[in-house]
Amino acid sequence: MLDIQRIRNNPEEVKNALQKRLFEVDFTELLSWDQKRRSIIIEADELKAKRNKVSGEIPVLMKQGTDVSQLKAEMKEIGDQIKKLDDELRDIEKKINDFLAGLPNIPAEDVVAGGKENNRVIRTFGEKPEFSFTPKNHVDLVTSLGLIDYERGVKIGGNGFWVYTGDGALLEWALLNYFIEEHTKDGYQFMLPPHILTYQCGYTAGQFPKFAEDVFKVEASEVSDRMQFILPTAETALINYHRDEILNEEDLPKKYFAYTPCYRKEAGSYRAEERGMIRGHQFNKVEMFQYTLPEQSEAALEELVNKAERLVQGLGLHHRVSKLAAQDCSASMGKTFDIEIWIPSMNDYKEVSSCSNAYDYQARRGNIRFRRKDSKKTEYVHTLNASGLATSRILPALVEQYQQEDGSVIIPEVLRKWMGGRDRLYPIKK
């Protein structure tokens, strides 16, 4: 949610900022509603003040034996006017809110305009592995190693699902354990939130109302404020953890991480090259989340990017870090860095972590504030989220980058303690 006051005072500035996202807005209607709203409030408040005053006087007059029926009739009239104005006000505030709720976040100053093509790689880690043999793709590898069962996944869950089997499940769990261990070391608090969330959660996160079609709704309920849905990312849960709260300045930053599966419809996004586990309806992710003071959020974003990057580095996998252009940042975010991992068979880098600063955008939607120790004033917190990490692209990258000529795959050092000390996975015999 953007600050209406900012739009009121500098409509051109906001309009230009949103153009970096290739998002065109016209505020003339909004500003006229805003005008109208305030004039209604002035009128209604005056009437209410009068009603309060007279209603206070009526019992006194009655005690004196004065006839108040004339006054009552007048107040009745005023009451009707107030009701009419309040109805009008409600309508116009709904219009204003709906309009504001549909606006994306303003990109940060240093974020370049335009779409994907303007994303900039800011650093890379490691090298593309060179193979002295013909490398296999991850679908073949995980199948021959017996790590993933695609066919039965589709049989029991439908298109877009797979099953981790045996060592595959262990390896997946090893990754998650590794992440959990690292975040805990860094002082982040581990959270296991509900996976089914209320409409309000999606609204705060900025997924609703615009992107309500991307999530699985429970019991096919309609989109309404009563609906529930299965979370598309733990971010949606964590941003709502402190919804409608006023935190203490000295309690910030709050650093959390959560493990949840993530459920997404991904309707219409299937592409042949993304077969396997690159894009499914369900994937595992550990999500980092911070609530910070406004002046600390830039540093926090850097910390999150570094943390996510260190995890990939710990696995020894070739990857790069990109700074996204304005349009490629999701609607709630003002600045985003992606960490993308090299998938040899796709000859491409795929996102394993998205690290973003929402600034006060989500905090406004969720009414999450903090109180300054000195001035006692309340302000909106800044919120940041970063995957740390999503596994569904790591496993493919891992098996592909670490594959050997004999079809075996080397297990990264950091995962071995959860793999019974083994250093390698071998193809299973058919």
Next chain:
RNA sequence: GGAGAAGUACCCAAGCAGGUCGAAGGGGACGGUUUGCUAAACCGUUAGUAGGGGAUAACUCUAGCGCGGGUUCGAAUCCCGCCUUCUCCGCCA
């Protein structure tokens, strides 16, 4: 899933046959007096918030007693719907 009870400020809690109730009384917290220090005692402060007007001042108005409606000149108090919590019953991983 069924039946009852309840939701009041940081916490507890009164008010609920409608009218100075924006809300008694405790506790806690904060400030002060007393004190060598602590404790105790005593005095004081303790809705915060949101939205208007105003210079983004002083000041002022409006809303707020779970949430949303309604009745009324006037509602914490009456009516309706919803949410949440607790107790009991049923069912069950």
